[in-house]
Amino acid sequence: MLVISCIKQVPDTTQVKIDPVTNTLIRDGIPFIINPYDSHALEESLRLKDRYNLRTVALSMGPPNTVATLRKACALGVDEAILLSDRCFGGADTLATSKVLSAAIERLDRQEQVGIVFCGKQTIDGDTAQVGPGIASRLGFSQLTLVDRIESIDFLHKTIRVRRKLEGRHEIVEAPLPVMITVVRELNRPRYPTVPMRIESRDTEIKVWDNSVLELDVETVGLKGSPTWVSKIFSPERDQGEIIGDGIGDPIGTANLLIDRLLGKDLLAV
Amino acid sequence: MSLHQAVFTAIFAVSVLSFMFSCYQRLQLVAIGVPENRFDNPFGRLLGMFNYAFAQKRVLARPYGFNHFMLFWAFMLLLVANGEFLLEGLLPGVNLALLPQPLYHTLQLLFDLVSVAALVSVLVALARRLLFPPEYLGNDYTRPASGEALLILLMIATLMAAFFLLNGAHIALGQSGTWRPVSSAIAALIDGLPPAVLEMVAVASWWLHALVLLLFMNFLPRSKHMHILTAIPNCYFKNLAKPNVQPRETFEKGERYGVSSVEQYSWKDLFDSLTCTECGRCQDLCPAHNTGKPLNPRRIVHDIKVNLLKNGPALKDGKTGLTSLIGVPAEGTIGEDALWSCTTCGACTSVCPVLIEQMPKIVKMRRHLVQEKSQFPEELLNLFENMEQRGNPWGIAPSERTKWSSQLGDRAFKPGESEYLFFVGCAGAFDSRNKHVSVALATILDAAGVSWGMLGKEEQCCGDSVRRLGNEYVFDKMARENVALFKEKGITKIVTHCPHCFSTLKNDYRQYGLEIEVLHHSQLIAQLVESGRLKPARLPKLGNVIFHDSCYLGRHNDTYQAPRAVLKSVLGKAPGEFGRNRENGFCCGAGGGRMWMEEQSGTRINLERVKEAMNGKLPDTLCVSCPYCMTMMEDGLKDLGAADVIRVRDIAEVMAEGIS
Numbered sequence A: 001m002l003v004i005s006c007i008k009q010v011p012d013t014t015q016v017k018i019d020p021v022t023n024t025l026i027r028d029g030i031p032f033i034i035n036p037y038d039s040h041a042l043e044e045s046l047r048l049k050d051r052y053n054l055r056t057v058a059l060s061m062g063p064p065n066t067v068a069t070l071r072k073a074c075a076l077g078v079d080e081a082i083l084l085s086d087r088c089f090g091g092a093d094t095l096a097t098s099k100v101l102s103a104a105i106e107r108l109d110r111q112e113q114v115g116i117v118f119c120g121k122q123t124i125d126g127d128t129a130q131v132g133p134g135i136a137s138r139l140g141f142s143q144l145t146l147v148d149r150i151e152s153i154d155f156l157h158k159t160i161r162v163r164r165k166l167e168g169r170h171e172i173v174e175a176p177l178p179v180m181i182t183v184v185r186e187l188n189r190p191r192y193p194t195v196p197m198r199i200e201s202r203d204t205e206i207k208v209w210d211n212s213v214l215e216l217d218v219e220t221v222g223l224k225g226s227p228t229w230v231s232k233i234f235s236p237e238r239d240q241g242e243i244i245g246d247g248i249g250d251p252i253g254t255a256n257l258l259i260d261r262l263l264g265k266d267l268l269a270v
Numbered sequence B: 001m002s003l004h005q006a007v008f009t010a011i012f013a014v015s016v017l018s019f020m021f022s023c024y025q026r027l028q029l030v031a032i033g034v035p036e037n038r039f040d041n042p043f044g045r046l047l048g049m050f051n052y053a054f055a056q057k058r059v060l061a062r063p064y065g066f067n068h069f070m071l072f073w074a075f076m077l078l079l080v081a082n083g084e085f086l087l088e089g090l091l092p093g094v095n096l097a098l099l100p101q102p103l104y105h106t107l108q109l110l111f112d113l114v115s116v117a118a119l120v121s122v123l124v125a126l127a128r129r130l131l132f133p134p135e136y137l138g139n140d141y142t143r144p145a146s147g148e149a150l151l152i153l154l155m156i157a158t159l160m161a162a163f164f165l166l167n168g169a170h171i172a173l174g175q176s177g178t179w180r181p182v183s184s185a186i187a188a189l190i191d192g193l194p195p196a197v198l199e200m201v202a203v204a205s206w207w208l209h210a211l212v213l214l215l216f217m218n219f220l221p222r223s224k225h226m227h228i229l230t231a232i233p234n235c236y237f238k239n240l241a242k243p244n245v246q247p248r249e250t251f252e253k254g255e256r257y258g259v260s261s262v263e264q265y266s267w268k269d270l271f272d273s274l275t276c277t278e279c280g281r282c283q284d285l286c287p288a289h290n291t292g293k294p295l296n297p298r299r300i301v302h303d304i305k306v307n308l309l310k311n312g313p314a315l316k317d318g319k320t321g322l323t324s325l326i327g328v329p330a331e332g333t334i335g336e337d338a339l340w341s342c343t344t345c346g347a348c349t350s351v352c353p354v355l356i357e358q359m360p361k362i363v364k365m366r367r368h369l370v371q372e373k374s375q376f377p378e379e380l381l382n383l384f385e386n387m388e389q390r391g392n393p394w395g396i397a398p399s400e401r402t403k404w405s406s407q408l409g410d411r412a413f414k415p416g417e418s419e420y421l422f423f424v425g426c427a428g429a430f431d432s433r434n435k436h437v438s439v440a441l442a443t444i445l446d447a448a449g450v451s452w453g454m455l456g457k458e459e460q461c462c463g464d465s466v467r468r469l470g471n472e473y474v475f476d477k478m479a480r481e482n483v484a485l486f487k488e489k490g491i492t493k494i495v496t497h498c499p500h501c502f503s504t505l506k507n508d509y510r511q512y513g514l515e516i517e518v519l520h521h522s523q524l525i526a527q528l529v530e531s532g533r534l535k536p537a538r539l540p541k542l543g544n545v546i547f548h549d550s551c552y553l554g555r556h557n558d559t560y561q562a563p564r565a566v567l568k569s570v571l572g573k574a575p576g577e578f579g580r581n582r583e584n585g586f587c588c589g590a591g592g593g594r595m596w597m598e599e600q601s602g603t604r605i606n607l608e609r610v611k612e613a614m615n616g617k618l619p620d621t622l623c624v625s626c627p628y629c630m631t632m633m634e635d636g637l638k639d640l641g642a643a644d645v646i647r648v649r650d651i652a653e654v655m656a657e658g659i660s
Helices: A036-052 A064-076 A094-111 A131-139 A195-202 A251-264 B003-030 B042-054 B065-090 B101-130 B147-172 B181-190 B195-222 B224-236 B267-275 B281-285 B297-316 B336-340 B347-351 B358-373 B379-390 B398-408 B426-430 B432-447 B464-468 B472-488 B499-506 B508-512 B521-530 B561-571 B605-613 B627-639 B651-659
Strands: A002-006 A009-011 A032-034 A055-061 A080-084 A114-120 A142-154 A159-166 A169-176 A179-183 A207-209 B420-422 B493-496 B517-520 B545-547 B621-624 B647-650
Touching (some): A002 A036, A002 A131, A009 A064, A032 A036, A032 A064, A036 A055, A036 A064, A036 A142, A036 A179, A055 A064, A055 A094, A064 A080, A064 A195, A080 A094, A114 A131, A131 A142, A131 A179, A159 A179, B003 B195, B003 B267, B003 B297, B042 B224, B065 B195, B101 B147, B101 B181, B147 B181, B147 B195, B147 B224, B195 B224, B267 B297, B267 B358, B281 B297, B281 B347, B297 B358, B336 B358, B358 B464, B379 B464, B379 B472, B420 B432, B426 B627, B432 B627, B432 B647, B432 B651, B464 B472, B464 B499, B472 B508, B493 B521, B499 B508, B499 B517, B517 B521, B521 B561, B545 B561, B561 B651, B621 B651, B647 B651
Parallel strands (some): A002 A055, A002 A114, A080 A207, A114 A179, A142 A179, B545 B621
Antiparallel strands (some): A009 A032, A159 A169
8 A cells, every 4th residue: 555745845934035015925045845744744654654564655746956855755764756847737726736646646556556645734835725635536535634643544444543633622533545634733743864864865766757657638737727816915904803902911901901892882781 | 949939920820811811802892993093193192191191180180189199109119019029929039139229228118108108098098988988989880889999999908018017027037128117117016926927927928919919900901990001091092182073974875873882982982981990070070960860971981881891792793782882771771861961061071080081972872863863852853954954053044144233234254355254153143132242242343443244144053063962964064065155255264252153163174174263252352452452441330240161162172261361351350250160160051952952850950050150159240151151041040030130241241341
């Protein structure tokens, strides 16, 4: 059974600034890192490899320099790293991205049955959280999002039981394999590459699959296959409501302030 | 050949062979270590050997050391007497009496007096171990009055007693001259005994002396008293470079990193372990041990020795050792917690009388844990990634590096124009408290008319913490990049207010071919004051000032005077001192990468140091010369609720106030 982790190379957002004029990210000279959530996805695939001796593949769609990020995945211990890169994949939105990733997963599935696909819950540059679910729907896999613990895997009956971290509660869910899981940071603590593995990974071949391998209709991938259009990026203005007081530092005072305000607006009666 | 002579010759031959075999066995174990060149500069080495082994420089640094000094020299002189004794046993009639009479008599007198000195030393040592042992003599695996220590002292005392009895009997029998005053006094005591009894006393004491001497010799290589044989060569093979900079590692396929088994240590590391005398001085000074951490530098060396003795024979045959060097703590196995407790302050290495290098052995084991196992305290993961990805421990964007100097205008280093590179350091650039020190130093440099510039966002961490933590791979990358940048900019002089940057750029980067002038700000400021370019004009209102030594400035780089001179030039008098100062200074707790780790066991090192500051006359200002010390001392004072009573100032801030 194959375990796949989908990882994305993103600009190091701690170093990214937004251009005040164009409202876009200034990416010049900003180093790239593995999307932090994806590093937890990668780690979980490696833990399954360590525990059950499963084969792991790291997949990434991106420009050729994404090889650096995939090499890091190799240093961490994945068995194979594949870069999906082609000019025609460029400018993709989540729909087109999930199309390319799904095609690659299907291709891998023909060689060895894919059991689990791990994705980060979202990326720190796009923050849409749509690619993982997109893959699940396209491939007809079970879809388990926001997972913070793998409870158990039943290889005999081909099911997996996980815990999902939702707002203020947890949810234990069981689903049949194959499954697409998006992960949150609480799932695990990513490992640090050992030096021998780093050195080994210098020579590891990173396979590059372009569209001559995936043979997708160019109209359905990249910019052409992306119905999403970004018209503007901005921080939303607060047009109604206000934040009063300091709820963490002085909760009682703030509550009193709120009561006074509501009384003043005649929304509350004593 | 008499029966006596024949029996002795046989016993002697067996003893010598057995002694040589023991020594050979031990040295064979040392030889499984990896090569390390400790044979260069023979003159410097001889000088070191003279200072530390023969003049006992470090032994004498403590009052009790005089007793050891006396015993050592008594041993050295009695080597001749014992040589004569053994020779005469083998070849009767061959003795020092063959020398010219005045010389022979002088030697007889000397041996007699020296034997008294040895006996007195032994009695003092026994009393110390039995009646008033210092705390550091014992620990979890040994105690001051250990059987081994008492046995050896008893053996020496027996040798001296037998020596006096033998000579006393000879004098009483009229077979020997009276050039030995103490033996003569013994002779006077037993003079009344019949000659036959005196003969018996003489024969019995001769055999007692001979047998104990040969037993003693055979006991040495099999006990901690091996130091009697190895201490002198260990001093000869000392590390000549002052700060103990770890060797570089090469990052190629098939290499191993750090040490996880004794044979990965260098032969000198292993020789060190056989040289340890268990005097406990390193344990006494170690900040980790003093605050209840699982680390004891003495124990580290002891465990390496035990492990070597257990695993050595198998390792020598190319097999693997059965007792792991790092693992669940036991005799011969060192716990990981102990390794992570080290602040690399260097107190152990700078106090060891026989120049054992404890701390570097710890770093070598850290290298294994980090680089081969990726096993380290959780907090370090962020540090390592921040260092590698963003070139600073906090992971702040490099573009923020110049924020502290925004008021100063463009202060970029201009090749050919700027004299000094001001290497601000990560704390000086990002830490809100330490930014004030950067401003103070900039003010001072400007006031003295020094031309300087900075690297701005091109500056990255010197890599001190990652190197001490054993992440040599990341350090190597940072060092190579920094050195290339310095060379590209044509930098020839660097000043920094962080002793960690200072020591790393000055000493560690030498391994990367950087040999330029690197100054700690205390040194540059002291020079500027001395040359008259800086004239403190105003007495800062600092009240009583006490100065805390930074380990990487003081112990690692022998710079004790410069920061004190700076303070004296402003304050008009020398600053107050901690009880433990200079070589004996006590770490703030942040070195060796401990700055980035939680301090979970024992008490806090910074609290111990701050309490020490408050021990005597309460100071108003605690002066530091290091950004880590600044943070640790301020935090310690805050924890004690004394932040309003005592403030912490860097020496640059004091000077800046004095010239404004």
